[in-house]
Amino acid sequence: MAAAVAAWALPVTFGRVVSACSRSIRRPPGPGAASLWSAPRRFRSQIASSPQGYVPKTSLSSPPWPETVLPEPAEETRHHAEVVGKVNELIATGQYGRLFAVVHFASHQWKVTSEDLILIENELDVACGERIRLEKVLLVGADNFTLLGKPLLGKDLVRVEATVIEKTESWPKINMKFKKRKNYRKKKN
Numbered sequence: 001m002a003a004a005v006a007a008w009a010l011p012v013t014f015g016r017v018v019s020a021c022s023r024s025i026r027r028p029p030g031p032g033a034a035s036l037w038s039a040p041r042r043f044r045s046q047i048a049s050s051p052q053g054y055v056p057k058t059s060l061s062s063p064p065w066p067e068t069v070l071p072e073p074a075e076e077t078r079h080h081a082e083v084v085g086k087v088n089e090l091i092a093t094g095q096y097g098r099l100f101a102v103v104h105f106a107s108h109q110w111k112v113t114s115e116d117l118i119l120i121e122n123e124l125d126v127a128c129g130e131r132i133r134l135e136k137v138l139l140v141g142a143d144n145f146t147l148l149g150k151p152l153l154g155k156d157l158v159r160v161e162a163t164v165i166e167k168t169e170s171w172p173k174i175n176m177k178f179k180k181r182k183n184y185r186k187k188k189n
Helices: 002-024 033-049 073-093
Strands: 100-105 107-114 132-133 137-141 146-147 161-162 177-178 184-188
Touching: 073 146, 100 132, 100 161
Parallel strands: none
Antiparallel strands: 100 107, 100 137, 132 161, 137 146, 177 184
């Protein structure tokens, strides 16, 4: 954009210089006098021929790396179904090793496997022994495969469940703000 602005400002400045010089010089009558006045008009006509929103091709206007071409939606869904079929086949035959998942739960991302424990400090309205479903699954994987979500995997594709083992009373959390030598203390429970 800066190059386009500079290109517009240059002929206008040049035209002003030419018109100032032509005023200070005595113009002899004849065909040579018109040449000083025709130069700015010539430059203005060349600028008018360029498009209004023209930006020259530079590394800033167009990046040096090649543009990525996204696959067609029909081809992408076919490829997705093929990958899910292969993963289901591996799981059905038992050739997957230890499964793991990355889930978003209680404002954190957790990498969980079977029999893992998660300690959170949020309050949940569930009783001990209840099973909850972790719906925000970002990634599921094993030794042979990994399924990535964009950003989440669908609820019909994966199912990650957890059991509430223990609920304890939380201790009072005290937030104390203090600035030394300023007589400033603030305490929140």
